Amino acid sequence: MVEENWLEDAKIRQIVRERYAKVAEGRQEKASCCGPAAPTESPTMNCCGPSAITETPSLNSCSNNTCSPIELPADKVGDFLEKYSSELGYSEEELKSVPDGANLALGCGNPTAHASIKEGETVLDLGAGGGLDCFIAANKVGKTGKVIGVDMTPQMIDRARENAKKGNYENIEFRLGEIENLPVANDAVDLIISNCVINLSPNKERVFNEAFRVLKPGGRMMLSDNVLLKELPDIIKENKDAYVGCISGAIMKDRYLELIEEAGFQDVEIMEESTFSTIDFLLDDPIVKTALEEQGRNLEELKNLEEYITNSSIKVKAVKPN
Template identity: 40%
Template sequence: MATSTELKEIVKQKYSEIAQSEPSSGPVTSCGCGCSSEASVPTSCCSPATDLLEGIQMAESYQNMEGYVSGADLGLGCGLPTQFAQIKPGDVVVDLGSGAGNDCFVARAETGETGRVIGLDFTEKMVSRARQNAEALGYTNVEFVLGDIETMPLPNNLADVVVSNCVMNLVPNKRKAFEETYRILKPGGHFSVSDIVLEGDLPEGLQRDAELYAGCVSGAIQLTDYLAVVDEAGFRNIRLQKKREIHLPEDVLRNYLSEADIQAYREEGKGIFSVTVYAEK
């Protein structure tokens, strides 16, 4: 198992590669969120074994949302946090793991010219690409900062709203990340974060291949544990705004489970889920 430092370097290397790729034309169906947790997979989150999982949809489409910029959409998310973030005109919004800037530009459409949007990412090439996108759009109130979510280079009580899209589960120290989120929020501020979580234990073989398929899964924890981390960071009024199962087709499950086990798996509500979580400071 890779160390925390090694995990960050693996993710940073992969996202540097993605930053130089072509933008998505819609929801991606493979390798969306990052890399495997295994240090032996440093350059790609896909492998021949993951052909079994091809076609599983992780991301959701932004194309009908105001402010959407296709050139900033690299298809790396698993939800639409800005849709639920209750952003008001004039708000200061911080996007954690901002990538090429897609959520920042959608947030800017909500906060308007009187607001301020700050994207934070720890990959230099992502920050560079996002800045180029903002410059091309002529946005003077959208900025991008290089920094680690566990130690944000941002002041206390800065943001009215924090958003993030399928990033927290890639962070090794989730408790620290949410404590930092709490710190940068103004009193009474709130966050809306989309992420990948688990419910119940996945079959071992399926867990392994799903991790290779999308790094989202390798860092995912149980939903109850995720909400507990948020609570322990000091947040209140914690609630789920959306929960969506990442559907695993029957032919995929048959590679790991008997028909009877598949039925039990479905009935017990086990699986991989995209959730959008809201909480207030």
């Protein structure tokens, strides 16, 4: 039974790794429900999970027309990504301070906003992606501090390292590894951040145990993540595109908080909670709405997807006791 679970976990990780490798290489044609993907030669948006090439291109609960990519004009993608990130809590100053290509807009919040990052601290980012939150943290910890970004996708690590070179960052190190088995020593970091990544892990209990291990006594954790407010129907739970889209891998909010406490953390607190809807955001944007209308898309059917997906983006703070 344990072996079967391990095989299933490994399969999930491989699916996630393959999809986000496409994002890192600019081959991703759709966006995740966490947000838009990086700009490509044919920029597109999608509300039903990412997939450039997929065996199941849409959730069975909606038509192919509803879940097919939303094509955006190439010259509008940059502005759209910045607008989306602003909605998630990033300031204009923060977005302009990071290297081009670091903001893949794959998050569901800004974990650095409530983290109270101090100069000289060591910060660890779980699932660093293109490095957006790492670069923001690096600017705060200064030359006497250090930021470690861990990601299990080699292509993401390559992209993040290239971004670090472009920005001349010397206080960041990107490490290849799984967040369930962190390549970090015990009691090594002051702060852990993560942005819409833990929901993708098939073993969240292990993630929180590892986070507890690598934090110094008195260290803190600040997470942005998606959680469920009600259980998903099986048809969405079993859809791999919904998993990599940060939907079906999410767990109930109460259970998420329990796992953090069971790992040993104290003072677990939701700092901010939002039912921010990617679908609403897309439909409210005039660029996207025009693109949808030109493609003859059924806006009401797209809107009805929210009936099946009732989740929340939370910002959670927790402390490792001294």
